[in-house]
Amino acid sequence: MRRSRAAMLALPLLLAAGALAACTQESDAGEPAAEDTAGPGTEDTAAAEAPESWLYQLTGYENDALDAVAAAPQPTVVIDLARDGGEDYFTADEIAALHDAGKTVYAYFSMGSIETYRPEYGAVAGTDLVLNQWGDWPDEYFVRYWDQRWWDLVMQPRLDQALAAGFDGVYLDVTNAYEEIDLALVPGETRETLARKMADLVIAADAYTADRLAILPQNSPELIEQTGYLDAIDGIGIEDLWFLDTDIPCTEEWCAENLANTRAVRDAGKTVLAVDYAADPANRAAACAHYAEEGFAGAVAGVDLDAVHEPCQ
Numbered sequence: 001m002r003r004s005r006a007a008m009l010a011l012p013l014l015l016a017a018g019a020l021a022a023c024t025q026e027s028d029a030g031e032p033a034a035e036d037t038a039g040p041g042t043e044d045t046a047a048a049e050a051p052e053s054w055l056y057q058l059t060g061y062e063n064d065a066l067d068a069v070a071a072a073p074q075p076t077v078v079i080d081l082a083r084d085g086g087e088d089y090f091t092a093d094e095i096a097a098l099h100d101a102g103k104t105v106y107a108y109f110s111m112g113s114i115e116t117y118r119p120e121y122g123a124v125a126g127t128d129l130v131l132n133q134w135g136d137w138p139d140e141y142f143v144r145y146w147d148q149r150w151w152d153l154v155m156q157p158r159l160d161q162a163l164a165a166g167f168d169g170v171y172l173d174v175t176n177a178y179e180e181i182d183l184a185l186v187p188g189e190t191r192e193t194l195a196r197k198m199a200d201l202v203i204a205a206d207a208y209t210a211d212r213l214a215i216l217p218q219n220s221p222e223l224i225e226q227t228g229y230l231d232a233i234d235g236i237g238i239e240d241l242w243f244l245d246t247d248i249p250c251t252e253e254w255c256a257e258n259l260a261n262t263r264a265v266r267d268a269g270k271t272v273l274a275v276d277y278a279a280d281p282a283n284r285a286a287a288c289a290h291y292a293e294e295g296f297a298g299a300v301a302g303v304d305l306d307a308v309h310e311p312c313q
Contacts, residue, residue: 112177
């Protein structure tokens with residue numbers, strides 16, 4: 001289901017503003033989720049045991065180090081592959097220190113787009129891999145992610161970097177590229193063929209890492225309809241199930257559809273890392289309550305993802 005990525009990314013200068021509102025989320029049965037206190041599957045689901053909360057920080061690391069991340073109470077953390085979003089990669093010693101602090105650590109990077117500040121951009125831009133620019137993100141472009149050159153120039157080197165640094169898994173963003181690519185730039189392709197090719201890329205990442213890294217794509221949970229996709233992933237990251245950016249009720253049709261598909265991932269025994277962007281204390285508490293009801297690991301963060309945020313209690 002169509003979903004633009006949350007306002008974030010790894011450049012500290014990319015900042016987003018927020019507004020305050022209340023939230024209700026309709027469940028599959030059409031009742032507001034706030035009233036659905038039990039939540040389907042909370043007692044009988046086969047979902048993997050999830051941490052109560054997780055930390056999502058992609059930039060703004062204090063003193064360019066991970067000490068504050070290590071000291072945070074969340075047992076699971078998602079950080080960028082590099083502290084500057086570029087070539088300053090986190091080292092094996094730094095990731096080992098997070099492990100010593102009891103953390104499970106995932107490396108964030110995009111699999112469906114290229115940002116101009118990434119070290120691979122020059123090589124990618126020198127080919128015809130680069131497609132349309134992504135809306136309000138002037139530094140980001142969708143790519144021919146199904147092309148072998150994308151694998152060779154970006155995907156495999158980033159997976160290798162995550163392996164070398166000792167990350168537990170990778171957190172793969174922009175799976176929704178298949179919905180956002182300008183079809184006029186890729187003659188012969190359809191949304192259906194591009195969805196299949198996105199699923200194939202996730203499956204290839206799983207096959208390449210051969211259980212050495214957990215595979216968690218972010219968003220586009222409807223890709224579980226693609227053969228082999230659900231078996232290839234170890235979980236999913238999902239934004240905006242209850243709040244849009246920021247504190248806006250998630251009442252679009254795709255909100256309920258995303259929730260239903262995310263529940264299917266949970267029921268398959270996979271980890272769910274859910275994040276909503278809210279600042280109002282009542283909304284933060286409501287989101288955390290939903291996570292507990294659903295059996296999701298939850299995070300309520302600011303859209304900049306540039307600081308250690310408070311865990312769900």
